[in-house]
Amino acid sequence: MFTPRTPRIVAARRLQRRKDRDQSGRFLAEGPQAVREALAAGAVLELFGTAAGLTRYADLAAMALEVSPVTDEALAALTETVHPQGLVAVCEQNDVPxxxxxxxxxxxxxxxxxxxxxxxxxxxxxxxxxxxxxxxxxxxxxxxxxxxxxxxxxxxxxxxxxxxxxxxxxxxxxxxxxxxxxxxxxxxxxxxxxxxxxxxxxxxxxxxxxxxxxxxxxxxxxxxxxxxxxxxxxxxxxxxxxxxxxxxxxxxxxxxx
Amino acid sequence: MFTPRTPRIVAARRLQRRKDRDQSGRFLAEGPQAVREALAAGAVLELFGTAAGLTRYADLAAMALEVSPVTDEALAALTETVHPQGLVAVCEQNDVPxxxxxxxxxxxxxxxxxxxxxxxxxxxxxxxxxxxxxxxxxxxxxxxxxxxxxxxxxxxxxxxxxxxxxxxxxxxxxxxxxxxxxxxxxxxxxxxxxxxxxxxxxxxxxxxxxxxxxxxxxxxxxxxxxxxxxxxxxxxxxxxxxxxxxxxxxxxxxxxx
Known part of the structure; x- marks a missing residue:
């Protein structure tokens, strides 16, 4: 179970800053609706979820290439809303020329x-x-x-x-x-x-x-x-x-x- | 010059709470645009302004029945935005049956x-x-x-x-x-x-x-x-x-x- 100090959580959290998004070409999408759309678009690199989130949205977890269970604290560290509903995805930026x-x-x-x-x-x-x-x-x-x-x-x-x-x-x-x-x-x-x-x-x-x-x-x-x-x-x-x-x-x- | 502890500022500040708005039938409008519209509608009971605000918007100050100069701290206590531009008015609620x-x-x-x-x-x-x-x-x-x-x-x-x-x-x-x-x-x-x-x-x-x-x-x-x-x-x-x-x-x- 990843905690806020697990290196991959620390790295994902940096995507809240523009500089790190620009350098990595990645970003965060939180909550089941955004995660569902990101999965449908093939943009999800890694899905983080609490035990409750991954159980409730098992259909989404099944669609992701890489799924990592995280603690409630780790999820809170990666998200910005009050009710992220237990899911956040690291996505690939998808803008086009x-x-x-x-x-x-x-x-x-x-x-x-x-x-x-x-x-x-x-x-x-x-x-x-x-x-x-x-x-x-x-x-x-x-x-x-x-x-x-x-x-x-x-x-x-x-x-x-x-x-x-x-x-x-x-x-x-x-x-x-x-x-x-x-x-x-x-x-x-x-x-x-x-x-x-x-x-x-x-x-x-x-x-x-x-x-x-x-x-x-x-x-x-x-x-x-x-x-x-x-x-x-x-x-x-x-x-x-x-x-x-x-x-x-x-x-x-x-x-x- | 009114400070945050002046009784009229303390009373006006309570209007940030719904209960006090409901009981008094009053509310706060901040910034020159809202104050101008409130004055045009005859809704302003009292206008508070910093020295800079009352100088810059002297036309608005001239339209208000009661104008009170306040310290920057008193204005900050009464307002919720980062740039209230030195003005806040106590207004009468104007809803109709x-x-x-x-x-x-x-x-x-x-x-x-x-x-x-x-x-x-x-x-x-x-x-x-x-x-x-x-x-x-x-x-x-x-x-x-x-x-x-x-x-x-x-x-x-x-x-x-x-x-x-x-x-x-x-x-x-x-x-x-x-x-x-x-x-x-x-x-x-x-x-x-x-x-x-x-x-x-x-x-x-x-x-x-x-x-x-x-x-x-x-x-x-x-x-x-x-x-x-x-x-x-x-x-x-x-x-x-x-x-x-x-x-x-x-x-x-x-x-x-």
């Missing part, structure tokens, strides 16, 4: 540009997956997609879509591959409802989302095909990022059905 | 039923306001709308819409006032896009949202006019609450334009 993602000729793509909040980024990942996007691009100085909070907020979607990490200067590549690039902005000249009415959203589209605090950089806004706002009908100044992304991505999903 | 909200014949209403997470509830409040809803109903054992996290997540929308607190058995009242009651459910028999296509969303509508973990109680689902799902086009199991609410409320806004 931008060229590989674009070679599939995606019809719907989400780009999170310089978004630092892992919960927001993970929620956009989940929403993009739900709306049928096939790739989510983390551009510029964005949060690490394998950050624990981002993995949890994505609720498994990290394993469903092509995750791509690129510099901010990716718009040319998107446009060259036939995607119209729509940059969200509270002061955009087009609104998403008018584009939906006008039929413009039926075309293959990459939606760009910036941080709630700063929005998209002006260089990105200038290079996009359109700057698009979500209409505000009431007294609110703006929508939060997850809500704005849901409105935009589902408008495209509706147009592309 | 359900009859008062329905007497205005609202065309779009959001109901958060038994949602315990204050960040989620506040985000739905903000999204409902943005989509043009005129009332947001906290039904059953829902989070306190005046919880600090909920106030912050609402980004001022708490002061823009009619906030109502009711028991869970509110559907009759909604229906009697001419609202169709649409209950969100991952397994609903209608999907939101089909209702939008069919013209059903043009009618005055109350959208019901349950907790992410448990959804809506079956008694509520049964009593609703329709159970509605947001279509999932990709591999995600579901949307998070904020994203689902944005899709539903903006579909109604689109139909009611």
């Amino acid at each position: 931008i060229a590989a993602a674009l070679a599939k000729q995606p019809r719907l793509v989400a780009v999170v540009a310089e978004i630092r909040d892992p919960g927001n980024a993970g929620t956009v990942l989940r929403t993009a997956d739900a709306a049928g996007a096939s790739a989510v691009i983390f551009a510029g100085d964005a949060v690490d997609p394998y950050n624990g909070k981002c993995v949890r907020a994505s609720a498994g979607s990290l394993f469903h879509v092509d995750v791509v990490r690129t510099p901010l200067t990716v718009l040319d590549l998107l446009q060259d591959s036939g995607l119209q690039v729509l940059a969200t902005s509270g002061t955009g000249e087009d609104d998403v409802d008018s584009l939906l009415d006008g039929g413009q959203l039926a075309a293959p589209t990459a939606w760009l989302f910036g941080s709630e605090a700063h929005g998209l950089p002006s260089s990105v806004l200038d290079a996009a095909d359109r700057r698009v706002r979500v209409p505000i009908y009431g007294g609110a100044e703006s929508l939060n990022l997850a809500a704005a992304a849901a409105v935009c991505l589902y408008a495209s999903a509706r147009a592309q059905r | 359900i009859a008062a909200a329905l007497a205005k014949q609202p065309r779009l209403v959001a109901v958060v039923a038994e949602i315990r997470d204050p960040g989620n509830a506040g985000t739905v409040l903000r999204t409902a306001d943005a989509a043009g809803a005129s009332a947001v109903i906290f039904a059953g054992d829902a989070v306190d709308p005046y919880n600090g996290k909920c106030v912050r997540a609402s980004a001022g929308s708490l002061f823009h819409v009619d906030v109502v607190r009711t028991p869970l058995t509110v559907l009759d009242l909604l229906q009697d006032s001419g609202l169709q009651v649409l209950a969100t459910s991952g397994t609903g028999e209608d999907d939101v896009d089909s209702l939008l296509d069919g013209g059903q969303l043009a009618a005055p509508t109350a959208w019901l949202f349950g907790s992410e973990a448990h959804g809506l109680p079956s008694s509520v689902l049964d009593a609703a006019d329709r159970r509605v799902r947001v279509p999932i086009y990709g591999g995600a199991e579901s949307l998070n609450l904020a994203a689902a609410a944005a899709v539903c409320l903006y579909a109604s806004a689109r139909a009611q334009r």
Whole structure:
């Protein structure tokens, strides 16, 4: 039974730090839902579980190549939530080069540009997956997609879509591959409802989302095909990022059905 | 200059607890954006500010009936965020009876039923306001709308819409006032896009949202006019609450334009 001081637990725990994730190309996924999706995607290198966790989720333990029983303390050391339900997996990072993602000729793509909040980024990942996007691009100085909070907020979607990490200067590549690039902005000249009415959203589209605090950089806004706002009908100044992304991505999903 | 031990600061600090908010009918709003909206709504009883905060936001200080300078330590004791920017207001709770909200014949209403997470509830409040809803109903054992996290997540929308607190058995009242009651459910028999296509969303509508973990109680689902799902086009199991609410409320806004 591995304890918090067992070398493999000590090594796995380091994956809570970005530097160690970047160097090793690995990350942690905790809880049965994330572990199930990671197993289905073939991303699990090693599964750690408490006796109770491995008994309760015996179907998942049976799917993993390597399973190690750990103490409750070791599991607590590897996880960040209050109820990890006895399971945590060391996974292989599964992001793909931008060229590989674009070679599939995606019809719907989400780009999170310089978004630092892992919960927001993970929620956009989940929403993009739900709306049928096939790739989510983390551009510029964005949060690490394998950050624990981002993995949890994505609720498994990290394993469903092509995750791509690129510099901010990716718009040319998107446009060259036939995607119209729509940059969200509270002061955009087009609104998403008018584009939906006008039929413009039926075309293959990459939606760009910036941080709630700063929005998209002006260089990105200038290079996009359109700057698009979500209409505000009431007294609110703006929508939060997850809500704005849901409105935009589902408008495209509706147009592309 | 008030310190953390000044009796009025000690009393105001108690408003971080629900019991004291419920008993006093007051709550705290921190930071210039929330204070500005609270002042515009006539809800501010007393404004506390550091010297720097009161100088930087002199326009807000000029609008408050009672302004008290406080030490940095006193401000820190009253606030929950890292950067409250030197201002916090004691406000009067502004929720209205359900009859008062329905007497205005609202065309779009959001109901958060038994949602315990204050960040989620506040985000739905903000999204409902943005989509043009005129009332947001906290039904059953829902989070306190005046919880600090909920106030912050609402980004001022708490002061823009009619906030109502009711028991869970509110559907009759909604229906009697001419609202169709649409209950969100991952397994609903209608999907939101089909209702939008069919013209059903043009009618005055109350959208019901349950907790992410448990959804809506079956008694509520049964009593609703329709159970509605947001279509999932990709591999995600579901949307998070904020994203689902944005899709539903903006579909109604689109139909009611």
